[in-house]
Amino acid sequence: MSYLETISIEDTANVAKIEPKGRSRFITLSINGERHEITVKPRKMLIEVIRDTVGLTGTKGSCSSGTCGACTVLLSGRPVLSCITLAVECDGKEIRTVEDLAENGKLSALQEAFLDQGAVQCGFCTPGMLMSATALLERHSKPSLAQIKKGLEGNLCRCTGYNAIVDAVLQVSGQGVTPVMK
Amino acid sequence: MILYDFDYERPNTLQEATALLRQTEGKARLLAGGTDLLPNMRVQVLKPTMLISLGAITPRPPQAELDGSIRIDALTRLADLENSEFVRREIPMLAESAHVVGGNQIRQVATLGGNLCQETRCLYLNQEHDYQFTAPCYKRNGDCCYPFPGNKPGTCWSVYMSDTAPALIALSANVDIIGEAGVRTVPAETLFTGNSLEPLWLARTEIISSVVVPPIPTGFGWGYHKSTIRGGLEFAMANIAVALWLENDRKTCAGARIVVGAVSEGPLRALATEKSLVGQVLNADLLWKAADDASNEINPLPHHGFTRNYLNENIRVYLRRTLITAFERAYGMDA
Ligand SMILES: Cc1cc2nc3c(=O)[nH]c(=O)nc-3n(C[C@H](O)[C@H](O)[C@H](O)COP(=O)(O)OP(=O)(O)OC[C@H]3O[C@@H](n4cnc5c(N)ncnc54)[C@H](O)[C@@H]3O)c2cc1C
Ligand code: SF4
Ligand code: FES
Ligand code: FES
Numbered sequence: 001m002s003y004l005e006t007i008s009i010e011d012t013a014n015v016a017k018i019e020p021k022g023r024s025r026f027i028t029l030s031i032n033g034e035r036h037e038i039t040v041k042p043r044k045m046l047i048e049v050i051r052d053t054v055g056l057t058g059t060k061g062s063c064s065s066g067t068c069g070a071c072t073v074l075l076s077g078r079p080v081l082s083c084i085t086l087a088v089e090c091d092g093k094e095i096r097t098v099e100d101l102a103e104n105g106k107l108s109a110l111q112e113a114f115l116d117q118g119a120v121q122c123g124f125c126t127p128g129m130l131m132s133a134t135a136l137l138e139r140h141s142k143p144s145l146a147q148i149k150k151g152l153e154g155n156l157c158r159c160t161g162y163n164a165i166v167d168a169v170l171q172v173s174g175q176g177v178t179p180v181m182k
Numbered sequence: 183m184i185l186y187d188f189d190y191e192r193p194n195t196l197q198e199a200t201a202l203l204r205q206t207e208g209k210a211r212l213l214a215g216g217t218d219l220l221p222n223m224r225v226q227v228l229k230p231t232m233l234i235s236l237g238a239i240t241p242r243p244p245q246a247e248l249d250g251s252i253r254i255d256a257l258t259r260l261a262d263l264e265n266s267e268f269v270r271r272e273i274p275m276l277a278e279s280a281h282v283v284g285g286n287q288i289r290q291v292a293t294l295g296g297n298l299c300q301e302t303r304c305l306y307l308n309q310e311h312d313y314q315f316t317a318p319c320y321k322r323n324g325d326c327c328y329p330f331p332g333n334k335p336g337t338c339w340s341v342y343m344s345d346t347a348p349a350l351i352a353l354s355a356n357v358d359i360i361g362e363a364g365v366r367t368v369p370a371e372t373l374f375t376g377n378s379l380e381p382l383w384l385a386r387t388e389i390i391s392s393v394v395v396p397p398i399p400t401g402f403g404w405g406y407h408k409s410t411i412r413g414g415l416e417f418a419m420a421n422i423a424v425a426l427w428l429e430n431d432r433k434t435c436a437g438a439r440i441v442v443g444a445v446s447e448g449p450l451r452a453l454a455t456e457k458s459l460v461g462q463v464l465n466a467d468l469l470w471k472a473a474d475d476a477s478n479e480i481n482p483l484p485h486h487g488f489t490r491n492y493l494n495e496n497i498r499v500y501l502r503r504t505l506i507t508a509f510e511r512a513y514g515m516d517a
Binding site: 020022064065066069078080088089150152153155156 | 183184185186187188189190192213216217220221224225231232233235237261284285286287288290291414415
């Protein structure tokens with residue numbers, strides 16, 4: 001899959017079809033507030049468009065099957081798995097990725113809390129964790145432990161053992177957890 | 183990523199969607215949340231030539247009908263079911279069963295209709311077939327079965343793992359189905375063929391439009407349990423849905439429905455045990471015995487590495503707890 005393939009305009013004259021043509025569609029996405037007009041094959045996943053077409057590589061892909069949460073982005077405010085979401089399904093919608101969290105190069109309070117708690121080790125799960133946690137905090141400003149666990153249940157981490165991540169969410173929501181790393 | 187091309191349509195109504203299904207002679211598939219369909223297309227267990235997206239159609243919110251039943255649009259997302267105050271108050275068992283499906287990101291897009299129409303699963307089926315287990319099994323039009331090599335040709339024992347279906351069956355829910363001849367209504371229970379090759383009695387041109395839960399009887403109690411190893415982002419090893427309702431004396435059983443899912447080609451009911459409970463004055467001993475009887479009545483298929491014995495015991499233990507919970511709720515002890 002290349003950038004060129006994604007943007008190529010298909011031969012639309014040839015409409016009589018027996019075999020599926022997978023004719024490309026023109027879609028508009030708002031990604032982190034920026035408007036993107038692209039032509040994609042129906043089979044393209046949102047993660048392919050975000051990483052390969054738009055070039056935002058903060059979003060990670062791992063299992064490609066919905067089982068790890070690394071590819072989590074916010075679609076109209078909901079945390080979704082970009083590896084099992086067709087890009088054409090997102091036409092006209094607003095997408096936020098991990099790159100949206102920092103402002104003018106300054107990490108968000110949630111990202112700082114992850115650093116404070118040592119909630120990042122290899123970092124591969126982190127963008128997905130951050131997006132799930134962002135969605136959770138937008139719904140509940142002071143989530144309970146049960147809500148945090150349920151909100152992050154779709155994100156696997158092989159390194160941290162999760163406690164540090166849960167603590168980071170408790171810290172940023174002002175629930176009595178203090179930084180351990182600084 | 184999906185490695186083959188398919189066409190994509192996005193109709194504005196379910197009627198347009200059925201027309202498209204007819205035109206494509208069943209080679210198309212509906213795309214609801216896509217959380218079951220797209221992973222299956224990735225591993226090419228399913229290879230529809232067209233996807234008909236239901237994404238442009240907004241589901242109606244759950245609502246009470248004049249007769250007291252509750253209608254839920256099949257396009258309702260599971261997250262909206264589990265978080266709906268109305269559903270949690272009126273049919274908490276359905277909210278609970280939606281709450282335990284997959285992980286949060288899955289439930290944000292997965293729909294109730296898609297949950298009911300999900301493909302069956304087995305350890306060998308739902309993975310890539312290009313470097314191991316390459317020879318297609320019966321379910322993929324081949325001539326072998328990996329976990330059950332002794333199976334007769336055409337006998338597939340992949341299991342149906344919906345978490346909401348057992349709850350809907352315990353609630354005696356009906357489903358409305360839109361097809362060529364208009365709308366038909368059938369009990370959710372009768373959707374299942376018992377054949378994992380084609381698990382649902384649903385024509386390729388039909389669409390489930392809504393689920394209707396009839397009025398809850400007085401003196402009603404429910405219990406729901408999903409057995410898993412991790413407790414999140416995981417399919418069930420077994421799931422159990424129990425409905426019990428009592429006579430006015432709040433002791434005598436007026437009716438019972440005991441449903442076990444994820445261990446067979448479709449959800450199973452312990453009909454004999456249900457019948458044996460009706461008319462009895464319920465107590466803990468009796469419910470424990472009912473759990474033993476029901477677990478003997480249910481004959482689980484070993485699946486995903488769980489043996490039949492293990493599943494039997496798991497179902498027995500959790501049926502005891504679920505039946506007791508249902509009784510306590512019916513009696514009003516949880517209030
Ligand atoms: C990591 C992971 C974990 C999961 N865990 C669980 C779990 O614990 N429990 C569980 O039950 N499921 C689980 N699933 C499976 C799936 O996510 C759910 O079953 C989900 O509810 C499917 O709904 P959907 O809207 O995404 O369906 P889709 O994937 O969009 O559709 C599934 C099938 O149903 C058909 N269909 C959809 N809507 C209709 C309709 N209205 N009428 C007729 N046919 C229709 C589609 O054509 C397709 O064949 C999991 C999936 C993943 C990837
Ligand atoms: S149980 Fe069914 S799906 Fe699994 S290998 Fe056997 S035939 Fe295939
Ligand atoms: S890469 Fe999307 S869930 Fe794992
Ligand atoms: S930090 Fe390595 S997977 Fe989470």
